[in-house]
Amino acid sequence: MPIDRASLVPALKNIATRLRIDSIRATSESGTGHPTSCMSMADVTAALFFAEMRYDPKDPKNTESDRFVLSKGHAAPILYAAWAEAGAFDRAELLKLRQLGSDLEGHPTPRLPFVDVATGSLGQGICAAIGTALNARRIASDYRTYVLLGDGESAEGSVWEAADVAAIDRLDNLCAITDVNGLGQSRATMWAHDMAQFERRWKAFGWHAIVIDGHDMTAILDALDEARATKGQPTMILARTIKGKGVSSVEGKDGWHGKAFKKGEELDRALAELEKQFVPVPDGGPAARLASRITRPSSPPRPVEAPKPIAPPDYKMGELVATREAYGTAITKLGDADARVVALDADVKNSTFSDRFEKAHPERFYQSFIAEQVMVGAAMGLAARGAIPFPSTFACFLSRAADFVRMAAISNVGIKLAGSHAGVSIGEDGPSQMALEDLAMYRAEPNYTVLYPCDAVSAERLIAAMAYHPGPAYIRTSRPKTPVIYSNDETFPIGGLKVLRQSANDVATVIGAGVTVFEALKAHDQLKAEGTLIRVIDLYSVAPVDREALTAAARATGGCLITVEDHYAAGGIGDAVAEAVADAGFTVRRMAIREIARSGKPEELLERFGISATHIIKEVRSLKLEVRSTKSERV
């Protein structure tokens, strides 16, 4: 039975007051946090959680539930207070805010079942919200996505990437709210309370924009109604609010960002002022009764459809295929087998070959245009709702989304990033198009899987493996065509490696990945012709690495390990191998790019920057000399 507005409005107002109180109490208990950023959005939050959204507080992960993303993650205390108010957990937990051991952290993370993606780096939540909205379309669910932004946050470019994509995709199941409290951390925001600035921008970007007083509960409810009724475009509700609303001593005051009320008189006075703001409710019932009236999702959670078997690789040994091309084939096959697989592009689908996926599964292919942040952010939202998203572009341009890569690590969300055109082996386009620090970026995160295939078979197998491997993952592919060296039925477990050449008399182990595997093989053949044998390893799994196999290779080859990589010297394969064999007392000779790269033909660049077969041969020869001289010293 719907509640009439006359009862609803005062009941929601009381909830808003309680949310303010809870936000203040929790932050004061912690001695840290952002109470005033919570207070400005309390009315909107009360309306969303207790009059608008359809969800089950005890089953927040329900596939059919409306989603709420707190893009201004520093207002976490009021998010927690709202879920407690809804009955998701005991309100007493709120006072453990920010304590080690409590999942009620300073900013929301998916350690909490009602958080889809970690927020706290501004401008990311709205990108993730696009992902959850696209996912509703994917599974043909009527769930809606709500995302709440700060006004200062609107300066982030990623917000405008999101604005464009949401408008182009006509995401009318997406409703954003900006809490325009006018104050940033250190000063007034760019436009303070000039609501026309916001309205102009959002309208220009193709959104339905509604300006309201964010403390007028009726206006909030009307705007949410209007958003729900708006078809063909997303809605942005621009709520003019007062930072610190409810406690007169801090309302609209600079210098109160990220500052808790001091326990004692300061806190007591604030709480006393808020307590007085509870209003009588016409039907006499307590506001809390609203929690039991939260609308549940319109349909039961849907089961996950089991994937079909994935078509195996189908190549001829020696066939020349770029791993980026194998990527296009692999995700298309995955998409054939599993309806959860989706692909995202940033206008390079004809270079990454993700256009093959688009052709086969146009309804699950999302074009972000040249906007990598929203591409990765949307993938985070999609992954959080059960999709298996493959966002891909040139590996170097994924660095545009480095902060999203970081937040995806914190979210531990299963995005499957693919970066093509890695390294100097791309050739003439020059350094701006060469990823030479990508392995360092992903390896730095403790929970990323990092893969780097050298041929089409391993590429396809690894892409299938990463799709079903939990957590975030990255695969690095190359521009040049390389020969197929593995048979179609070869397996490539994550965390493994392949020993491609070995003998009982190997004087060194050369460890490559991607294009350098072929340089190592060439070096092997030439050295063999002159009577020197080396072991050659394809380190297709860069994180995790096969510690035992690397250590065993070191032992078997006199402790001589050489890594060779189409990547800068720090943070890549050399460091990965060095760390793996350090405990056993082995060190590594690192061959890598050691200066800013430049344009040229691929093979010229491998030579010029010291990672070609010629250089490997030189390195092996120098090692042999060293070993000899050490031996003669001993004699």
Next chain:
Amino acid sequence: MPIDRASLVPALKNIATRLRIDSIRATSESGTGHPTSCMSMADVTAALFFAEMRYDPKDPKNTESDRFVLSKGHAAPILYAAWAEAGAFDRAELLKLRQLGSDLEGHPTPRLPFVDVATGSLGQGICAAIGTALNARRIASDYRTYVLLGDGESAEGSVWEAADVAAIDRLDNLCAITDVNGLGQSRATMWAHDMAQFERRWKAFGWHAIVIDGHDMTAILDALDEARATKGQPTMILARTIKGKGVSSVEGKDGWHGKAFKKGEELDRALAELEKQFVPVPDGGPAARLASRITRPSSPPRPVEAPKPIAPPDYKMGELVATREAYGTAITKLGDADARVVALDADVKNSTFSDRFEKAHPERFYQSFIAEQVMVGAAMGLAARGAIPFPSTFACFLSRAADFVRMAAISNVGIKLAGSHAGVSIGEDGPSQMALEDLAMYRAEPNYTVLYPCDAVSAERLIAAMAYHPGPAYIRTSRPKTPVIYSNDETFPIGGLKVLRQSANDVATVIGAGVTVFEALKAHDQLKAEGTLIRVIDLYSVAPVDREALTAAARATGGCLITVEDHYAAGGIGDAVAEAVADAGFTVRRMAIREIARSGKPEELLERFGISATHIIKEVRSLKLEVRSTKSERV
């Protein structure tokens, strides 16, 4: 003597035709490149270089010259063609495009004297242009900045960050042009030729917007006049163009992005069609005569004012000062001494203490609001024009600008990045606010200096050092207050380290930086009390590291090296030290954060994530046991 329009327009048209021809010839010679992206912007380029800009082709770095930034860097061939046409170098060089050994690379880099910053990652040039425009204001020069963007590029959020900042700063010395050719790499752009979409957005963002036919030379000249006359706001000229303009077989055709005309018939036919487009010029003179009429800068290049001495650190030993606070003090002192020093903020000036600089030097303090990409991009432009820019924010949020960090490396431009609030030692705010992969990001670039002071004295000294050290640099500061351990006159050369504790009987060397230096010192004292001596090193210079001193320490302490860092395990101090001592055959025990962090009190987190004094002590004890057992094995 100004040329009348009737002569100028056909002369410029002929230059445009020649630029098209040169762009095509060069890319065909290379067999790679983006001729059609050049052809759409040929008319605008001709107007800019031969009727609008004031510069000396033989002295492109002149401090008073108008600047041109090619934000759509893939159109490099026409940039080169324009400079050749202007007389900067021999036109024959153009045919060496993209060859190893030529500086005419696939995308522009500052290896060329007329390029301020490398472009080729879209959406960055306009941010750098804001920097060059701000620099004109800093030195009170009337030079103007022109920046040419692609239409696809407008999807990048960084473009809208730039749009906001330029409007707020009222940069009427900035004129942007968007080459709206309607086609991206893989498909039509987001808005194709819907010029109203562009106009609406740029107007909403506070720019003066002019829509023109980008192939109508008179319209182009009029628009440039209008831009120059516009006061109080930047101008965006939206030029509707045809991709591949001039060669009918490719005009407006999809599938021709990044594709050279094949030498032979395809090329010949294209050139023949273009040759026919030369028009008669009323005064009969060849179009090339325009080059000799280029307007020179209005004033002679200005000398650099010599900096005054920098006030030395002024702390008491043992005083508690956060390194982030020392940062604020240090840049303020630098600003007092040197008018080239500027600071940029992203609305956290009260946390990074850059507000001290703002107070002292408000005219050299640039507020980017919460928009890290434009902050770093503008710093690149400022640095390219002789300023010494310090952009700062939380270290984790600098990752938002990772791709700019990368392009700054390629540009080898002297930006001085400062990231505060590094590591788990920030405490309660939680992982979204903790930089735990920043050292990996900067170390990966081969030409970044990476510094990490532990106390206020070293912080101040290192900030002064990085200001005058060539190339890009990063300094990592911490949130907690730490005791001053160095005397005010101590020196800290880049590439050095400090041995804080040593004896002849040290059983191990513990290498820390920042907050972990104090954990190492605590461990030292406790271990000493039980009769175990360790060496303690403050690795304040993370890149470059002092290879010799680290190796010497390893030799002196039985090869036992332990690194301990408030950073994830990969890419940071552990890897830096391991790489440095590898050649001498030493390995390193790495203590670092090995899982996603969480909220808690700083000291609790150091303990929980294994980098506290307690853990160091355990590690040293376990090493001692190992050494003993190895010895007993030998016996």
